[in-house]
Amino acid sequence: MTPVTYDPLDPAFLADPYPAFAWLREHDPVHHHPADHRAPAFWALSRFEHVWDAVRRPEVFSSAGGLTFFPDEIGQLGIPPTIVMLDPPRQTQLRALIGRGFTPKRVAVLEARIRSFVRSRLEELAARYADGATVDFHAEFSSTVPTYVLAELLGVPEADRERFAPWVLALTELQNDGFDSAALTGSHASTDALTAMAEMMEYFTAAIAARRAEPADDLLGALVEAEVADDDGSVQRLSDWDVLGFCFVVVAGGSDTTASLITHALALLEEAPDQRRLLLDDPSLLPGALVEFLRLESSVQGLARTTLRDVDVDGTTIPAGEKVMMLYAAANRDPREFGPTADRVDVRREIPRHLSFSSGPHFCIGSHLARLQARVALEELLEAHPWISLDAAAGRRHESPFVRGWVSVPVARL
Known part of the structure; x- marks a missing residue:
C-alpha cells in the first residue's frame, strides 16, 4: 500500500479521508500526530x-478535557458545558434527564408529524x-427535517421557527470551523455565526424563564422541572446555565x-444503483x-x-494527559x-455493532430520533422520486476533521 499522509486539517484529506484512514489502520493504528502551528x-x-x-x-479515556484536539474549545466559545464533556457518574445522572425526551416511545409519537412535514417539503x-x-x-x-424536529422537541412555537434555522446553521459553522483561537477571532468563524449564537442563547434564556413561570409539555419544560441530587444528597433543580x-x-x-445522514444515504445509493433497486423492491x-450508510x-x-493515566494500546504506551x-x-x-467488502455499500449487511453513534456512556442519546427522521425522509423520497439524482460534483462539503457533511448539494434530476 502506498503511504498516505494523515493530516486532519488538510483540505485534500478532508475531501476524501478514507485512503489515509486505511493506511493508519494497517501501518500505524496507534498514531502520534506531532504538533505544528495549527494544532497541538x-x-x-x-x-x-x-x-x-x-x-x-471513561475511567481511562475522559471526555472532560474536551472533544477535539484543540484546547478549551467550549470555553473559547463562551457556551455552557454539556453532558458530552462530562464523565460518569455525573454524566450518567444528567444523561438520564435529557433521555426522557428521547425514549423510543416518545420519539415514535413524532413520526406522523415528521412524515407530514417531509411530504410537504417534497411537494x-x-x-x-x-x-x-x-x-x-x-x-x-435534508437540513430542514432535523430543524423542524428539534423545534418540535424543544417547544419552539411555529412563529419563531424561521429564527431557529439560522441558529442551527450557526452552531454547525462554529463546530466545523475547528474551535481553535484563530477560528474564533475571525479567520474562519463569521461574525454572523457568532451573532446568531448569541441570539439563540438569549432566546432560550427567555424560554427557560417562561417555562419556570408556566410549565410546558416539551423537552425544555421537562428539563426545567427536573431535580438532581448533589453529592451531599440534597436535591435541587437544574440552573439556567x-x-x-x-x-x-x-x-x-x-x-x-x-x-448529513439523509444526503449521504442518497449519494451512496447513486453510486450503487443495484443497492437502490434492492431498497425500491x-x-x-x-x-x-441506514446503519450501513x-x-x-x-x-x-x-x-x-x-x-487520565498511562495506557497501553496494542503495545504502545500513551502517557497520561494526552489527547x-x-x-x-x-x-x-x-x-x-466488517470483512473484505468494508468499503462497499451493502444494504443487506448484518451489523451487530458499529461506532457511528459512538458506544459506552456517550452512546448518542438521540440515535432513535436520528434513525426515525432519516427513515421517514428516505421512505417518502424514494416513493415520490425513486431515481432522483444529485449533482455531487457541484456540491460543497464542510471542511472539518470532526464531522463529515454537506453545505449544499443541488438536485440534478427528480
Missing part, C-alpha cells in the same frame, strides 16, 4: 477494536424544480449530523440500510478523549470487523 500534538486510534474499547472506558421542491428553479437537496430538504447546556447539545448534536431493508459515511468522523482522537470513521471501515 495528539494521538489517533483507527482500528475498530481499539476505538470500541477506548470509548467504553414544494418538486413544484420549484418543475418551474426550472435550482433545488439544493441538502439545504432545502445547565439547561442552556442541554439545549446546546441537542441542537449541536442532532441537526447537521442527521441532515423491498423497503423493509431501509432500517438496516452511517457506517460508510459517519457523520461524526471522530472525537477526542484525554488519558486521543477516536477515529470512528476509520474504525467503521475496518475489514477486521
Whole structure:
C-alpha cells in the first residue's frame, strides 16, 4: 500500500479521508500526530477494536478535557458545558434527564408529524424544480427535517421557527470551523455565526424563564422541572446555565449530523444503483440500510478523549494527559470487523455493532430520533422520486476533521 499522509486539517484529506484512514489502520493504528502551528500534538486510534474499547472506558479515556484536539474549545466559545464533556457518574445522572425526551416511545409519537412535514417539503421542491428553479437537496430538504424536529422537541412555537434555522446553521459553522483561537477571532468563524449564537442563547434564556413561570409539555419544560441530587444528597433543580447546556447539545448534536445522514444515504445509493433497486423492491431493508450508510459515511468522523493515566494500546504506551482522537470513521471501515467488502455499500449487511453513534456512556442519546427522521425522509423520497439524482460534483462539503457533511448539494434530476 502506498503511504498516505494523515493530516486532519488538510483540505485534500478532508475531501476524501478514507485512503489515509486505511493506511493508519494497517501501518500505524496507534498514531502520534506531532504538533505544528495549527494544532497541538495528539494521538489517533483507527482500528475498530481499539476505538470500541477506548470509548467504553471513561475511567481511562475522559471526555472532560474536551472533544477535539484543540484546547478549551467550549470555553473559547463562551457556551455552557454539556453532558458530552462530562464523565460518569455525573454524566450518567444528567444523561438520564435529557433521555426522557428521547425514549423510543416518545420519539415514535413524532413520526406522523415528521412524515407530514417531509411530504410537504417534497411537494414544494418538486413544484420549484418543475418551474426550472435550482433545488439544493441538502439545504432545502435534508437540513430542514432535523430543524423542524428539534423545534418540535424543544417547544419552539411555529412563529419563531424561521429564527431557529439560522441558529442551527450557526452552531454547525462554529463546530466545523475547528474551535481553535484563530477560528474564533475571525479567520474562519463569521461574525454572523457568532451573532446568531448569541441570539439563540438569549432566546432560550427567555424560554427557560417562561417555562419556570408556566410549565410546558416539551423537552425544555421537562428539563426545567427536573431535580438532581448533589453529592451531599440534597436535591435541587437544574440552573439556567445547565439547561442552556442541554439545549446546546441537542441542537449541536442532532441537526447537521442527521441532515448529513439523509444526503449521504442518497449519494451512496447513486453510486450503487443495484443497492437502490434492492431498497425500491423491498423497503423493509431501509432500517438496516441506514446503519450501513452511517457506517460508510459517519457523520461524526471522530472525537477526542484525554488519558487520565498511562495506557497501553496494542503495545504502545500513551502517557497520561494526552489527547486521543477516536477515529470512528476509520474504525467503521475496518475489514477486521466488517470483512473484505468494508468499503462497499451493502444494504443487506448484518451489523451487530458499529461506532457511528459512538458506544459506552456517550452512546448518542438521540440515535432513535436520528434513525426515525432519516427513515421517514428516505421512505417518502424514494416513493415520490425513486431515481432522483444529485449533482455531487457541484456540491460543497464542510471542511472539518470532526464531522463529515454537506453545505449544499443541488438536485440534478427528480
